[in-house]
Amino acid sequence: MTGPDTAATGGEAAAPGNPTGGIAVVTGAAGGMGVHICRRLLADGHRVLVTDLDPAAAERTAAALDPSGERAVGAKLDVSRRGDFEAALGQVRELWGTPTILVNNAALTQAEPLMDLAVADFSKVLDINATSVFTGCQVFGQAMAEAGYGRIVNMASLAGQNGGTATGGHYAASKGAILTLTKVFARELAGRGVTVNAVSPGPHDLPIVHRTVPEDKLAAVVAGIPVGRLGEPAFIGDVVALLASAGAAFVTGACWDVNGGLYLR
Numbered sequence: 001m002t003g004p005d006t007a008a009t010g011g012e013a014a015a016p017g018n019p020t021g022g023i024a025v026v027t028g029a030a031g032g033m034g035v036h037i038c039r040r041l042l043a044d045g046h047r048v049l050v051t052d053l054d055p056a057a058a059e060r061t062a063a064a065l066d067p068s069g070e071r072a073v074g075a076k077l078d079v080s081r082r083g084d085f086e087a088a089l090g091q092v093r094e095l096w097g098t099p100t101i102l103v104n105n106a107a108l109t110q111a112e113p114l115m116d117l118a119v120a121d122f123s124k125v126l127d128i129n130a131t132s133v134f135t136g137c138q139v140f141g142q143a144m145a146e147a148g149y150g151r152i153v154n155m156a157s158l159a160g161q162n163g164g165t166a167t168g169g170h171y172a173a174s175k176g177a178i179l180t181l182t183k184v185f186a187r188e189l190a191g192r193g194v195t196v197n198a199v200s201p202g203p204h205d206l207p208i209v210h211r212t213v214p215e216d217k218l219a220a221v222v223a224g225i226p227v228g229r230l231g232e233p234a235f236i237g238d239v240v241a242l243l244a245s246a247g248a249a250f251v252t253g254a255c256w257d258v259n260g261g262l263y264l265r
């Protein structure tokens with residue numbers, strides 16, 4: 001299947017409605033990794049709905065990425081609300097057409113001693129991190145499947161593979177669930193032109209890592225990373241963009257690790 005973003009990469013003719021590239025929605029994109037992902041998708045010629053909990057923050061980020069306001073637009077999308085996913089889908093359709101790319105990036109990153117972890121906190125993190133991916137894949141996956149083309153990329157984490165070190169059990173469990181949801185939706189949508197993949201980063205040089213790991217412990221964390229440094233968030237943008245490209249049609253249900261050698265398999 002020829003993807004709609006081929007025009008941006010010099011490929012075959014674009015699909016109707018997407019003359020200059022794909023149409024992306026990125027969650028939790030007002031700051032951190034999401035900004036790098038949006039920047040890279042824009043550089044590839046896609047249009048991007050930059051979403052987050054706080055619409056003003058999302059709009060600021062969109063305006064910084066694209067001062068013209070034509071190719072990046074900010075919007076509110078609380079990923080714990082199905083209605084917000086549906087509203088974002090409607091908004092994108094009105095703006096540009098049916099979305100071709102969804103990046104489920106939003107998450108709550110928290111550290112908490114496992115044996116003190118309250119069920120309410122466990123459920124909240126599972127809801128925002130994992131149930132949101134279920135909802136996003138269902139709502140956007142359905143729309144993409146009906147259009148016959150789509151790329152969904154879910155942000156997992158090393159914590160979901162190795163049980164976590166600096167983060168809490170709720171965060172690690174939620175990221176493990178995302179890896180399985182990625183496979184479940186990949187199977188469901190593979191025959192309808194929609195791929196679903198996960199990216200699994202280790203610790204990156206981002207504010208959340210500096211907030212979660214006390215500065216006096218960060219040097220020890222970095223020393224424990226085989227490549228001896230934190231990850232570069234712009235590269236996560238590159239990885240997401242590659243999985244979101246039309247050429248990635250043969251990759252689905254996969255998890256691409258970006259962890260500095262912390263977890264080998």
Ligand SMILES: NC(=O)c1ccc[n+]([C@@H]2O[C@H](COP(=O)([O-])OP(=O)(O)OC[C@H]3O[C@@H](n4cnc5c(N)ncnc54)[C@H](O)[C@@H]3O)[C@@H](O)[C@H]2O)c1
Pocket residue numbers: 027028029030031032033034051052053054077078079080104105106107108109128155156157158200201202203204205206207208209
């Ligand atoms: N930073 C890292 O080193 C690292 C490592 C592994 C995985 N990840 C994953 O990458 C993704 C991005 O990480 P980050 O470093 O940018 O984290 P971050 O905490 O800086 O950003 C998360 C974003 O999600 C938003 N968010 C929180 N709850 C939301 C909700 N209910 N609805 C919508 N948005 C909500 C926040 O406002 C924030 O903008 C996350 O899924 C995270 O688990 C990051």
